[in-house]
Amino acid sequence: MTAAEPTERSDTGVGPGTDGAPESGQTAGYRHLLKAVVYRDLLVWVRYPVDAVFGLVIGVFFFGLMFYGGRMVAGQAINDTIEGLIVGYFLWTLSLGAYAGIMNDVQSEASWGTLERHYMTPFGFGPVVLAKSVAIVFRTFCTSAVVLAVMLLMTGRTLDLPVFTVITVGLLAIAGALGLGLAMGGLGVLYKRISNIANFLQFGFIGLISAPSFDIWWTKFLPLAQGSAMLQQAMTGGVRLWEFEPTAIAILVGAAVLYLGLGYLVFARATKRARRLGVLGDY
Amino acid sequence: MAGESLQTDVSDNSREANGSDATTGAAPPVDPDEAALYVDGISKTFGSGDEAVEAVSGVSFAVEPGEVVGLLGPNGAGKTTTIKSVLGLVLPDEGDVRVRGIDIYEQPRAAYEHVDAMLEGARNDYWRLTVRENLRYFAAIRGQDPDTLSDRHDQLLEQFDLAEFADTAVRDLSRGMKQKVSLASVLGGNVSVAFLDEPTLGLDVESSLKLRRELRRLVDERGLTLVVSSHDMEVIEDVCDRVIIMNDGEVIVDDTVESLLAGFETAGYRFTVRGADEDVLDDLRERFDLSGVEDLDGRTRFEVAADSATFYRLTDAMERRGLEVDGVETVQPDLAEAFVEMTSGDGQTAGIDGLSSLGGSER
Numbered sequence: 001m002t003a004a005e006p007t008e009r010s011d012t013g014v015g016p017g018t019d020g021a022p023e024s025g026q027t028a029g030y031r032h033l034l035k036a037v038v039y040r041d042l043l044v045w046v047r048y049p050v051d052a053v054f055g056l057v058i059g060v061f062f063f064g065l066m067f068y069g070g071r072m073v074a075g076q077a078i079n080d081t082i083e084g085l086i087v088g089y090f091l092w093t094l095s096l097g098a099y100a101g102i103m104n105d106v107q108s109e110a111s112w113g114t115l116e117r118h119y120m121t122p123f124g125f126g127p128v129v130l131a132k133s134v135a136i137v138f139r140t141f142c143t144s145a146v147v148l149a150v151m152l153l154m155t156g157r158t159l160d161l162p163v164f165t166v167i168t169v170g171l172l173a174i175a176g177a178l179g180l181g182l183a184m185g186g187l188g189v190l191y192k193r194i195s196n197i198a199n200f201l202q203f204g205f206i207g208l209i210s211a212p213s214f215d216i217w218w219t220k221f222l223p224l225a226q227g228s229a230m231l232q233q234a235m236t237g238g239v240r241l242w243e244f245e246p247t248a249i250a251i252l253v254g255a256a257v258l259y260l261g262l263g264y265l266v267f268a269r270a271t272k273r274a275r276r277l278g279v280l281g282d283y
Numbered sequence: 284m285a286g287e288s289l290q291t292d293v294s295d296n297s298r299e300a301n302g303s304d305a306t307t308g309a310a311p312p313v314d315p316d317e318a319a320l321y322v323d324g325i326s327k328t329f330g331s332g333d334e335a336v337e338a339v340s341g342v343s344f345a346v347e348p349g350e351v352v353g354l355l356g357p358n359g360a361g362k363t364t365t366i367k368s369v370l371g372l373v374l375p376d377e378g379d380v381r382v383r384g385i386d387i388y389e390q391p392r393a394a395y396e397h398v399d400a401m402l403e404g405a406r407n408d409y410w411r412l413t414v415r416e417n418l419r420y421f422a423a424i425r426g427q428d429p430d431t432l433s434d435r436h437d438q439l440l441e442q443f444d445l446a447e448f449a450d451t452a453v454r455d456l457s458r459g460m461k462q463k464v465s466l467a468s469v470l471g472g473n474v475s476v477a478f479l480d481e482p483t484l485g486l487d488v489e490s491s492l493k494l495r496r497e498l499r500r501l502v503d504e505r506g507l508t509l510v511v512s513s514h515d516m517e518v519i520e521d522v523c524d525r526v527i528i529m530n531d532g533e534v535i536v537d538d539t540v541e542s543l544l545a546g547f548e549t550a551g552y553r554f555t556v557r558g559a560d561e562d563v564l565d566d567l568r569e570r571f572d573l574s575g576v577e578d579l580d581g582r583t584r585f586e587v588a589a590d591s592a593t594f595y596r597l598t599d600a601m602e603r604r605g606l607e608v609d610g611v612e613t614v615q616p617d618l619a620e621a622f623v624e625m626t627s628g629d630g631q632t633a634g635i636d637g638l639s640s641l642g643g644s645e646r
Contacts, residue, residue, distance in 0.1 A: 032426075036419070039420075113402070113406030114406075116372050116403075120395045120399060124392050272374070276374045278327070278338075
């Protein structure tokens with residue numbers, strides 16, 4: 001065949017062999033890949049200690065600003081809604097971590113000169129990027145958990161923390177943000193400088209998390225919105241995963257798959273176009 | 284050029300070895316399934332309309348298993364586009380590439396089991412990770428269990444003088460050491476075909492020499508296939524079996540290093556004579572390709588491009604003009620000079636137009 005007509009498989013590089021390992025001759029499978037990518041992500045994170053600590057401090061600082069500032073301005077009103085604010089802020093740090101994490105990771109790899117090495121793997125670029133996404137989500141959950149704990153200490157409040165429900169709903173909720181991050185990461189590889197729009201989108205998350213999904217039905221289908229509502233119910237009302245309406249879970253899962261899938265599609269298209277333009281590894 | 288110049292057409296040799304017909308870009312005359320690397324008719328144009336730039340055109344070559352090929356060319360010759368197209372990092376407009384018989388565009392994952400590349404020099408690794416962590420990480424994303432490669436990694440670290448820095452963060456190493464870490468991390472992934480872009484960049488003379496030896500040893504011991512792009516001609520001469528020279532997006536020479544240099548071996552001579560005044564020198568200049576004329580306190584030194592027949596005509600002419608020959612040295616241009624000559628001018632020349640334009644050096 002000619003190179004001008006690569007197969008779909010060559011575009012995405014996705015598709016494991018039947019045993020979960022690459023199709024031929026490898027001594028390691030996807031478990032090794034995931035382990036290596038998660039470990040590397042954590043190592044790089046701790047080896048930029050100032051950035052890591054500053055990220056946590058800033059996260060807590062802005063919540064403190066809202067909490068104490070709100071109390072001064074709104075008095076009792078802020079105390080009545082503080083649980084909702086904590087949950088919303090927790091989800092915002094999660095979604096921001098997932099979105100910015102994967103977007104910055106892809107762009108950093110390009111600027112470090114290591115992106116192309118991740119393309120040239122027997123696993124395919126898609127699985128490697130998805131493994132990176134998992135690593136980033138894992139790290140984000142860890143850091144957001146710290147921020148959550150400090151928020152609870154700061155406010156003296158307690159929340160229900162049904163771990164399985166919170167993690168499941170949280171993961172599905174931020175899948176949309178991850179999809180957006182992938183899309184922006186791909187566009188960053190293609191267009192190099194997209195920081196203005198990328199930064200602007202972060203503020204959009206506040207609107208999505210606070211979307212009135214109980215009052216305006218269609219907002220449930222926006223990224224983060226349904227997950228935000230369900231996380232509020234789980235953490236402030238003690239609702240467990242199996243106690244949600246099946247329709248609510250279906251919308252949550254559907255939105256997660258849709259936005260993550262769309263984000264990945266944009267990423268795959270953008271990197272394919274970057275290859276066509278010869279700018280995949282440029283920085 | 285004035286005088287009787289030596290014309291050595293390297294293009295006659297350039298169609299031999301394992302390569303293709305360098306002048307037409309025809310398919311390499313080897314079995315695509317047998318070659319470690321088979322490249323057939325790669326073309327790539329960036330942009331469109333008036334802004335279209337043809338980066339490479341009809342590039343074809345093949346590399347046998349265990350062979351080391353140097354890819355040379357001036358800036359803008361199309362080397363990077365060729366390498367990235369061969370690796371599937373750039374999608375060419377047309378052409379086929381097979382790595383160990385596997386179509387890299389149709390089955391990229393299977394092809395990437397065999398090939399990796401050091402494209403960004405010292406920027407090919409994570410500087411915040413240690414040397415060993417880099418080797419383990421890049422082995423893992425290449426589908427290799429790092430635990431099973433520990434011995435191999437130790438061996439590579441020893442070979443590249445990195446053993447004592449195995450647990451040092453790459454950012455704390457010198458540029459040359461970083462370069463070696465990049466190289467080790469590519470070779471540590473158990474590949475059989477590797478592309479190395481400027482592998483000795485940033486290395487001091489001694490380190491460069493040692494690295495060249497180690498590379499050659501790895502090739503000889505493990506049957507590694509290498510494609511080396513470098514501006515360091517010593518790397519090419521010491522490590523490579525064959526050289527592909529590109530210019531203006533095309534392969535203009537594809538030949539063994541020995542054959543390429545053989546084309547220049549009769550390059551010329553350096554004479555030291557007595558009794559040469561300006562009239563005599565003018566006469567010789569008109570008839571021969573003299574250059575580098577120097578007055579050495581009563582003696583005159585000059586260089587001349589000459590094959591054996593020209594050599595005897597020149598010595599006869601000098602004898603008739605009463606010159607006394609004090610000394611004659613053979614002057615042979617090296618690969619760097621050959622490269623400059625072949626890629627200069629219209630970019631298509633494979634003829635060597637005399638020693639004077641090469642500025643030959645002694646060996």
